[in-house]
Amino acid sequence: MDSAVLTPEAPAKAKRAIGIETVGMTKIFGSLVALDDVSIKVEPGEFHALLGENGAGKSTLVKCIMGFYQPTHGQLLINGQETPIRHPQDARAAGIGMVYQHFTLVPCLTAAENMVISRADVPNVIDWKKEIAELDAFMDRMPFRVPLTEPVASLSAGEKQKLEILKQLYLDQHFLILDEPTSVLTPGEADEVLGLLHDMARAGDITVLMITHKFREVTAFTDNVTVLRRGKSVGSGKVGQLSTAEMSTMMIGDAEIRESAARTADVSSDVELELAGIVVKDEEGLPTVNGVNLKIGGGEIVGIAGVSGNGQSELVEALSGQRPIQDGGVFINGKQFDCSRGDYDTFKVFGLPEEPLRNAAVRRMSVAENIAFRTFDKAPEANLGWWLKPNAMKNRAAGLIERYRVKTPSTDTPIENLSGGNVQRAILARELSHDVKVLIVANPCFGLDFASVAEIRAQIIDQRNNGAAVLLVSEDLDEILELSDRVAVMSEGKITYVSPIGETDRNTIGTYMAGH
Amino acid sequence: MTAVTTDTPVRLTDSTKFRAWAEAVAIPVGALVVSALIFSIFLIFLGKSPVDYFQLLWKGGFGTSFSIQNTLQRAAPLILCGLAFAIPAQIGLTMIGAEGALVLGGFSAAAIAIPLVTGGVPVVLTMPLMAIAAMIAGGAWIAIVGWLRHARGVNETISSLLMTYIAIAIMNFFVEGLLRDPGSANKPSTMPIGKDYMVGTIPGTDVHWGLLAGLILAVVLQLLMNRTTFGFAARVTGGNARAALAQGLPVGRLVVACTAIAGACAGLAGYFEVAAIHGQANASLVAGYGFTGILISFLARHNPIVVVPVAVMFGAIAASGGLIQRRMDMPDATALVLQGIIFVVLLTSETLYGRFAIFQQKAGADRT
Numbered sequence: 001m002d003s004a005v006l007t008p009e010a011p012a013k014a015k016r017a018i019g020i021e022t023v024g025m026t027k028i029f030g031s032l033v034a035l036d037d038v039s040i041k042v043e044p045g046e047f048h049a050l051l052g053e054n055g056a057g058k059s060t061l062v063k064c065i066m067g068f069y070q071p072t073h074g075q076l077l078i079n080g081q082e083t084p085i086r087h088p089q090d091a092r093a094a095g096i097g098m099v100y101q102h103f104t105l106v107p108c109l110t111a112a113e114n115m116v117i118s119r120a121d122v123p124n125v126i127d128w129k130k131e132i133a134e135l136d137a138f139m140d141r142m143p144f145r146v147p148l149t150e151p152v153a154s155l156s157a158g159e160k161q162k163l164e165i166l167k168q169l170y171l172d173q174h175f176l177i178l179d180e181p182t183s184v185l186t187p188g189e190a191d192e193v194l195g196l197l198h199d200m201a202r203a204g205d206i207t208v209l210m211i212t213h214k215f216r217e218v219t220a221f222t223d224n225v226t227v228l229r230r231g232k233s234v235g236s237g238k239v240g241q242l243s244t245a246e247m248s249t250m251m252i253g254d255a256e257i258r259e260s261a262a263r264t265a266d267v268s269s270d271v272e273l274e275l276a277g278i279v280v281k282d283e284e285g286l287p288t289v290n291g292v293n294l295k296i297g298g299g300e301i302v303g304i305a306g307v308s309g310n311g312q313s314e315l316v317e318a319l320s321g322q323r324p325i326q327d328g329g330v331f332i333n334g335k336q337f338d339c340s341r342g343d344y345d346t347f348k349v350f351g352l353p354e355e356p357l358r359n360a361a362v363r364r365m366s367v368a369e370n371i372a373f374r375t376f377d378k379a380p381e382a383n384l385g386w387w388l389k390p391n392a393m394k395n396r397a398a399g400l401i402e403r404y405r406v407k408t409p410s411t412d413t414p415i416e417n418l419s420g421g422n423v424q425r426a427i428l429a430r431e432l433s434h435d436v437k438v439l440i441v442a443n444p445c446f447g448l449d450f451a452s453v454a455e456i457r458a459q460i461i462d463q464r465n466n467g468a469a470v471l472l473v474s475e476d477l478d479e480i481l482e483l484s485d486r487v488a489v490m491s492e493g494k495i496t497y498v499s500p501i502g503e504t505d506r507n508t509i510g511t512y513m514a515g516h
Numbered sequence: 517m518t519a520v521t522t523d524t525p526v527r528l529t530d531s532t533k534f535r536a537w538a539e540a541v542a543i544p545v546g547a548l549v550v551s552a553l554i555f556s557i558f559l560i561f562l563g564k565s566p567v568d569y570f571q572l573l574w575k576g577g578f579g580t581s582f583s584i585q586n587t588l589q590r591a592a593p594l595i596l597c598g599l600a601f602a603i604p605a606q607i608g609l610t611m612i613g614a615e616g617a618l619v620l621g622g623f624s625a626a627a628i629a630i631p632l633v634t635g636g637v638p639v640v641l642t643m644p645l646m647a648i649a650a651m652i653a654g655g656a657w658i659a660i661v662g663w664l665r666h667a668r669g670v671n672e673t674i675s676s677l678l679m680t681y682i683a684i685a686i687m688n689f690f691v692e693g694l695l696r697d698p699g700s701a702n703k704p705s706t707m708p709i710g711k712d713y714m715v716g717t718i719p720g721t722d723v724h725w726g727l728l729a730g731l732i733l734a735v736v737l738q739l740l741m742n743r744t745t746f747g748f749a750a751r752v753t754g755g756n757a758r759a760a761l762a763q764g765l766p767v768g769r770l771v772v773a774c775t776a777i778a779g780a781c782a783g784l785a786g787y788f789e790v791a792a793i794h795g796q797a798n799a800s801l802v803a804g805y806g807f808t809g810i811l812i813s814f815l816a817r818h819n820p821i822v823v824v825p826v827a828v829m830f831g832a833i834a835a836s837g838g839l840i841q842r843r844m845d846m847p848d849a850t851a852l853v854l855q856g857i858i859f860v861v862l863l864t865s866e867t868l869y870g871r872f873a874i875f876q877q878k879a880g881a882d883r884t
Contacts, residue, residue, distance in 0.1 A: 030873070320761065320762040321761045321762060321764060322758050322761045322762060339761075339764055340764050340766075341763065341764035341765060341766070342764070343764065344763070344764045351762060353762060358756075358758060359758050359759060359762055360759050360762060361756065361759060362751070362752055362755030362756045362759055363755065363756070364755055365751065365752070365755055369748070372748075373752065373759070373763050374763070376745060376748050376749075377745040377748075377749075382745050385745060386744050386745045386746065387743065387744060387745075388742075388743050388744060388745060388747075388748060390743075394528050395528075397526075398526040398528060401526045402526055408526075409527065409532065410526070410527035410528060410529050410532070411526060411527070411528050411529070412528065412529045412532055412533050413532050414532065414536075417532070
């Protein structure tokens with residue numbers, strides 16, 4: 001394919017895939033070294049994976065390349081020439097484009113409108129007929145296409161992600177940086193999109209640098225890999241020559257990882273959680289959760305898988321009292337549960353919501369106060385149910401901080417000063433240090449490091465072994481496969497598939513996730 | 517991250533509290549200094565001496581025992597109106613309708629006084645009944661704001677502002693019509709409550725008892741918000757309503773309760789304006805105390821106790837107005853210019869929190 005025709009305007013200078021090299025890239029924020037002397041080389045036409053845990057410096061590196069940050073030291077070489085990138089506009093002019101983890105498209109506009117408005121030189125009056133004809137011609141030259149004149153909101157996640165990539169190519173960007181591009185896709189869609197990128201790179205039209213933490217994607221689609229840990233480049237090489245175990249060792253380092261808790265067989269428990277015909281509406285009044293029926297017994301983890309945006313987060317919000325239930329109800333051992341404080345205590349319902357700083361904690365309140373949310377109105381932390389005893393609150397918090405290994409300067413520190421893993425540990429301490437009968441968990445490990453993830457998953461299994469009925473909603477299929485006794489798939493607001501974990505596999509689940 | 521160690525005991529406190537406290541003092545004080553500088557430039561433009569102005573401000577506010585009493589007299593409604601903003605602020609609401617609650621509270625006190633006084637109800641009963649009527653009227657009025665917010669999602673800032681105009685209109689409607697005292701020719705007013713029913717002054721001073729009421733309420737509300745389960749639940753709701761809902765806290769009831777408390781404070785301010793100053797309800801109740809209360813609460817970082825000294829400072833600015841008017845030949849509105857500048861600078865300074873390294877705890881070594 002002649003890459004000169006990749007652009008609608010067909011400029012005189014043809015652009016092919018470009019190569020990028022960082023030399024000794026270092027970024028220091030105050031006392032924190034976020035990026036420490038990182039040199040990576042991505043050849044033109046290469047599909048390069050950037051592996052690392054959260055906080056390893058992947059996004060910092062990419063933001064330095066994109067001009068969002070200025071590196072403290074180090075240079076950026078584009079096609080072997082030192083090119084300083086001072087603004088994101090510089091990166092754009094150099095042909096470097098980025099596809100973010102979450103979509104940046106305007107949902108109510110069409111694909112054509114989204115592409116045209118993202119151009120730097122939008123005319124004041126847009127001749128849509130001409131633009132759409134040009135876009136059509138552009139799409140014909142592409143290995144894949146999306147409908148041009150339908151609102152983006154009506155496209156599937158896979159199509160949206162393809163559109164994000166097409167948009168970058170339309171803008172004449174030939175070095176694509178992708179930040180965990182498959183987290184919002186079904187396994188099938190992910191394979192398709194990555195396969196297409198792989199083919200285009202092979203053809204020499206684009207170069208791809210992809211941030212990921214999924215080994216499967218690295219081994220199946222990329223050519224080379226660089227692993228970052230704590231801001232340093234700790235290894236790199238050809239994908240075929242590195243084993244998954246080697247990459248994982250590079251990523252994790254020598255951090256102590258808690259063994260996955262053993263699953264006790266046949267836990268006896270008299271708890272039963274029943275979701276009966278739950279209907280929940282979204283902001284526009286449409287039923288995003290449309291009649292969910294599910295029974296979860298004590299000593300069982302039921303994992304709800306699904307592509308993000310199929311009603312899972314609304315379901316969790318409804319079960320957490322953050323969104324009204326329009327129809328149906330939640331029953332625990334046959335009695336209705338209505339998310340009041342009294343019911344939480346009576347039925348011993350606890351929760352680990354996603355994004356704890358948004359759903360479970362108050363940023364400016366202290367760690368001790370945040371840990372006391374469940375107990376501040378009960379003895380010994382309150383006299384007669386209304387007079388607080390701050391010392392009792394602090395002492396109880398201190399014990400839990402120690403038991404759950406929350407790293408905090410003191411009990412008085414505002415919780416927003418803690419790292420993500422420690423915030424989640426503090427919430428864990430608050431929610432799991434009781435006799436738990438029902439546990440509602442949503443994306444509990446999102447954005448956390450390996451050690452915290454292992455700890456949190458082990459705690460969830462412990463609760464199951466102690467007889468709690470656990471509902472786990474997660475966008476991470478691997479997490480569901482690891483933790484669940486039964487797996488359910490949620491698609492378009494309904495549970496479309498339920499199966500014991502031993503009787504299903506990734507492909508079957510993926511098919512139901514895609515809505516077939 | 518480093519390996520987790522558990523052998524060091526958990527510390528119960530550290531420098532964070534002190535640093536946060538220092539930040540909360542330094543930034544508003546800095547804003548005041550900057551406001552004074554900007555205001556000085558304004559004065560220089562007018563050809564007046566800033567030095568004279570601030571000297572007269574001090575003299576008119578605190579210079580003599582008369583001026584101190586004048587200042588405290590004006591501080592009383594300001595404390596109550598500051599509290600009326602601070603309490604909803606703690607539950608996350610920007611409620612700016614204290615002026616309306618003050619007017620309605622004052623009017624209700626004057627209105628209920630008419631049958632009580634003419635009916636010969638004893639003074640010891642009439643006075644508390646008037647105060648209670650004022651608090652109920654103000655409280656119920658602002659509770660509507662809270663209810664609208666919770667049940668219907670109506671923006672509380674807009675609704676409380678608009679309801680202020682409705683409250684003033686309600687008072688005018690009655691004062692100019694049904695409840696107009698025929699004797700009030702030029703300025704339509706309710707019937708004077710009479711000297712016997714007026715609130716007296718604190719012995720040895722000319723300051724009425726409203727100042728003490730403000731002080732007591734500031735202490736009580738400080739304790740309510742910081743040492744009771746109600747206050748804790750309200751602060752959780754104010755900090756993160758989603759987290760409060762997930763904890764099963766009665767968010768709606770908390771919001772309505774906090775707005776009702778706020779309205780009751782402003783209503784009580786209205787009672788003292790009627791029963792200690794004017795003796796009747798009329799347009800003089802619309803004096804802007806409710807709006808100055810917003811500024812006071814912001815400067816006090818919505819802390820009920822700190823509202824008291826800040827209110828005294830604004831009382832001094834108001835009290836010195838007359839002196840400055842006479843000596844410097846400047847209009848009364850000059851004080852409003854100063855207040856306006858303080859408000860703008862203060863709101864701008866809100867963006868500075870967390871920007872100064874000295875007030876921040878050192879970032880931990882771990883970053884996960």
